[in-house]
Amino acid sequence: MSDHVRDLASVRGATERLLAAAELWDESTVPAPSRLPGWSRGHVLAHLSRNADALRNVLRGLPMYAGGEIRDREIEAGAPRPLAEQLADLRASTERFLAEAALPADWSRTVQLRNGVTDSASELPFRRWAEIELHHVDLGAGYELEDLPEDFTVRETDFLAERFVRHPQVVSTGIRSGDGRLRTTGGGADGPHVVVSGSDAELLGWLSGRRDGSALTVEGGPLPVLPPL
Known part of the structure; x- marks a missing residue:
């Protein structure tokens, strides 16, 4: 059984690990290729920020994304931003998600994700944790599958x-x-x-x-x- 409170703490911890690692980069690291085909590290960071906002939308009973094309455009637009702007966005979007998750709510309710997928609200913190951990690995900057908790x-x-x-x-x-x-x-x-x-x-x-x-x-x-x- 999931423990959304514990998982939210893990979201914060995983985000802090990623941010601490990325703060050591220089600007040339952002446009460098990630391990995801066609995506730079900037794409990965932009995706993580927009995913935090998307999961906040789900918690609020809104569509996860306004549309697939809009999601893709937002990631493309965010990818080339300077490192400091990328990291500030990831911090801020994470805090928005965590603040929404701290509000009183029925965590047993069913929520709607992308492409018709549904899940229990209690699983959303773990889904966010997975996004952070696996995409940290995808950045190809020294964090490997063997380093995962x-x-x-x-x-x-x-x-x-x-x-x-x-x-x-x-x-x-x-x-x-x-x-x-x-x-x-x-x-x-x-x-x-x-x-x-x-x-x-x-x-x-x-x-x-x-x-x-x-x-x-x-x-x-x-x-x-x-x-x-």
Whole structure:
């Protein structure tokens, strides 16, 4: 069960780690490529700021984004800004999200995200935490999957494994982590056809599309191909 108060504290901590790291950059770092195809580090920072505002909208019962094209335009417009402006925006948008989340509310209510996706309001803080942690890695500036908090890695791996459960394009798959825990995902109902084993960081990297899975051990067939998130 989620604990939105704990997750909100984790949002603040993860944001502070990212900001502290980025404050050491020089201006040439912002337009440099990130690990996300076609996006600079400035794109990643702009996206994180606008995502904080978008999730605040969700908490307020508003559409997450005014539209997909507007979302993309806002990220493109924000990407080339100077470093100080980027970081001030990320601080301010995070504080707006956290202030909204501090108001009395029914955290058990169902909320509407993008593309028809719904979730419990109590899961929004974790979704924001995931945005910060994974995109911090995507910046390609010294923060790696191995540096993620252990509790985050476990929960995000659970989340992504669940996302692919019964997916028709994913063969029934067992996912064995370093502690021996076995998760199941994919389309089959009669037990895993393939078992994928590896470190927590490598498993999360594969499930999230951030690593190719070459460091994993696969039994029972080739490494399953996962659709884009």
